[in-house]
Amino acid sequence: MIKVTKRTALSPVKLNAASKQETRGTEAPHQDSIKVVVRVRPLLERETERSPECLVDIDNYQSIILRPRINSPLARKYREAQKFMFSKCLWSYDRRPSVPYANQNTVFTEVGLEMLENTLNGFNSCVIAYGQTGSGKTYTMMGSDEEDGLIPMVCKQLFDRLDQQVDTKFQVKVSFFEIYQENVYDLLGSGSKLRVRENSKRVPFIENLNEYSVSDSQEIVKLLNKGFENRTTAETHLNKQSSRSHSILTVTVVQEKFDPATGSLVRLESNLKLVDLAGSEKFVASDGLDKTRQQEGSRINKSLVTLGRVLTILSEKPNQKTVIPYRDSILTWLLKENIGGNSKTCMIACVSPTDFDETLSTLRFATITSRIENQVQVNKESQFSIDEMVKQFQLEKEKLLECISELKQSSSTNDHLRKLENYVQWQNDYIDTLTFTNSVTQKQLSSTLRTAQKKNVLLMSSLVSAFKVPESGPNEGKDDLNKLINKLHSLDVISPIRDIERDLQSDLVMTYSANLIDDVM
Numbered sequence: 442m443i444k445v446t447k448r449t450a451l452s453p454v455k456l457n458a459a460s461k462q463e464t465r466g467t468e469a470p471h472q473d474s475i476k477v478v479v480r481v482r483p484l485l486e487r488e489t490e491r492s493p494e495c496l497v498d499i500d501n502y503q504s505i506i507l508r509p510r511i512n513s514p515l516a517r518k519y520r521e522a523q524k525f526m527f528s529k530c531l532w533s534y535d536r537r538p539s540v541p542y543a544n545q546n547t548v549f550t551e552v553g554l555e556m557l558e559n560t561l562n563g564f565n566s567c568v569i570a571y572g573q574t575g576s577g578k579t580y581t582m583m584g585s586d587e588e589d590g591l592i593p594m595v596c597k598q599l600f601d602r603l604d605q606q607v608d609t610k611f612q613v614k615v616s617f618f619e620i621y622q623e624n625v626y627d628l629l630g631s632g633s634k635l636r637v638r639e640n641s642k643r644v645p646f647i648e649n650l651n652e653y654s655v656s657d658s659q660e661i662v663k664l665l666n667k668g669f670e671n672r673t674t675a676e677t678h679l680n681k682q683s684s685r686s687h688s689i690l691t692v693t694v695v696q697e698k699f700d701p702a703t704g705s706l707v708r709l710e711s712n713l714k715l716v717d718l719a720g721s722e723k724f725v726a727s728d729g730l731d732k733t734r735q736q737e738g739s740r741i742n743k744s745l746v747t748l749g750r751v752l753t754i755l756s757e758k759p760n761q762k763t764v765i766p767y768r769d770s771i772l773t774w775l776l777k778e779n780i781g782g783n784s785k786t787c788m789i790a791c792v793s794p795t796d797f798d799e800t801l802s803t804l805r806f807a808t809i810t811s812r813i814e815n816q817v818q819v820n821k822e823s824q825f826s827i828d829e830m831v832k833q834f835q836l837e838k839e840k841l842l843e844c845i846s847e848l849k850q851s852s853s854t855n856d857h858l859r860k861l862e863n864y865v866q867w868q869n870d871y872i873d874t875l876t877f878t879n880s881v882t883q884k885q886l887s888s889t890l891r892t893a894q895k896k897n898v899l900l901m902s903s904l905v906s907a908f909k910v911p912e913s914g915p916n917e918g919k920d921d922l923n924k925l926i927n928k929l930h931s932l933d934v935i936s937p938i939r940d941i942e943r944d945l946q947s948d949l950v951m952t953y954s955a956n957l958i959d960d961v962m
């Protein structure tokens with residue numbers, strides 16, 4: 442179900458599906474490792490009272506060192522400190538002079554900006570916050586009353602970036618759901634249970650999930666806050682407000698722009714998933730948890746264990762025949778594409794500075810994840826070139842003319858007929874304008890390129906003769922001169938001129954196309 446809260450800026454030209462020149466993912470897929478960033482949280486108020494020992498340290502922002510508590514039984518098992526390497530280690534434990542403190546802005550700069558860029562370039566992208574309960578996942582993703590987290594920052598920046606792209610039409614859609622005890626609930630809907638299904642290409646989707654079109658950052662933040670309020674949380678022994686569910690916010694971005702290089706309208710569609718997982722946790726009967734908390738805990742653990750199993754298989758470079766148990770949990774099923782498919786994915790592994798067991802387990806989990814390579818490609822469709830559009834309109838016009846003549850013969854001179862005739866008239870004008878636009882741009886491009894080429898040849902020959910090396914005479918300096926001539930030959934004088942031409946052509950066609958598209962709609 443799609444709910445449109447506001448008419449959006451995007452109004453694509455309607456073409457027959459059959460005539461669409463679809464070239465989805467025209468660029469070949471490439472391998473892209475899942476990026477892993479670790480964040481160490483500060484001590485919490487109740488922890489400071491006990492002044493526990495800090496067990497972690499970071500070294501050159503890429504490695505994190507974990508050592509067991511002095512004199513603990515584990516100190517015998519793990520005699521030496523454990524060292525792990527990741528894309529980035531962010532230190533939010535304390536403000537010490539030797540290590541820069543990572544605040545919410547740092548997380549945005551290190552993770553958010555890149556994911557935003559990927560999304561705008563047409564790649565599916567995903568950020569997953571993983572870690573034990575109370576390690577700072579929700580703080581990192583959503584933020585606090587005082588400071589925005591990654592999700593609101595990304596959502597706000599997204600519209601700033603889209604607004605800057607003056608030659609692009611865009612549409613942004615948002616959905617937000619949680620997985621609680623292996624069931625899916627719409628955080629922006631009535632709260633009823635939803636079913637997960639698979640389409641014909643075996644891509645899972647959630648039936649009847651609300652998807653909202655949003656046209657500015659305030660709308661998206663409003664939805665985000667509404668969904669966040671609906672999320673299932675409870676107090677646990679480790680966190681006053683613990684998320685008892687996995688939440689997934691999906692932002693889908695559709696962009697349409699004219700590509701002067703191919704003379705076609707290009708459509709990019711990508712989605713950005715922002716995932717805040719429920720915390721992994723150990724619990725024992727003596728924790729005194731009630732039945733609901735225990736059941737929640739075991740379901741959370743079950744889905745995280747499945748996630749771990751899937752990630753382990755994927756990290757071992759499976760072949761086509763390997764069965765990957767995505768469907769063993771709703772979480773892995775719905776994240777299938779992001780952990781083993783077409784998605785640029787980043788995991789933020791959140792760790793507590795004082796818990797050896799859980800931090801070790803998170804860092805091992807993160808290490809496995811960092812070995813996974815996804816196959817990513819731009820989700821791009823070259824929709825229609827001007828030539829294609831002209832051809833299509835001509836075909837349609839012929840059919841309509843036939844229709845009109847039949848209607849005339851049947852003497853039904855009604856409104857319908859008049860509308861058809863008006864439409865054919867409009868088509869004639871449209872075809873003329875498209876043909877004109879195409880010929881002007883083609884002509885302009887080729888004539889300027891020809892001039893540029895001529896200039897290039899002249900330039901080359903005058904440079905070569907200026908540096909001409911005498912056939913006879915001393916050899917001194919001959920090699921240097923020859924090198925210089927070769928260098929001049931390899932100089933690309935055409936490219937910068939081509940760039941200027943491309944801009945010129947783009948401006949011209951965009952103006953025409955924009956006006957025409959508005960007229961048609």
Ligand SMILES: Nc1ncnc2c1ncn2[C@@H]1O[C@H](COP(=O)(O)OP(=O)(O)OP(=O)(O)O)[C@@H](O)[C@H]1O
Binds near residue numbers: 481585
């Ligand atoms: N980098 C940080 N700076 C300041 N406070 C933090 C930071 N990270 C976490 N906290 C605080 O630690 C507490 C626990 O964090 P949070 O609720 O984000 O943990 P969580 O991993 O989402 O836990 P759960 O899995 O139980 O939901 C919160 O009070 C939060 O404000």
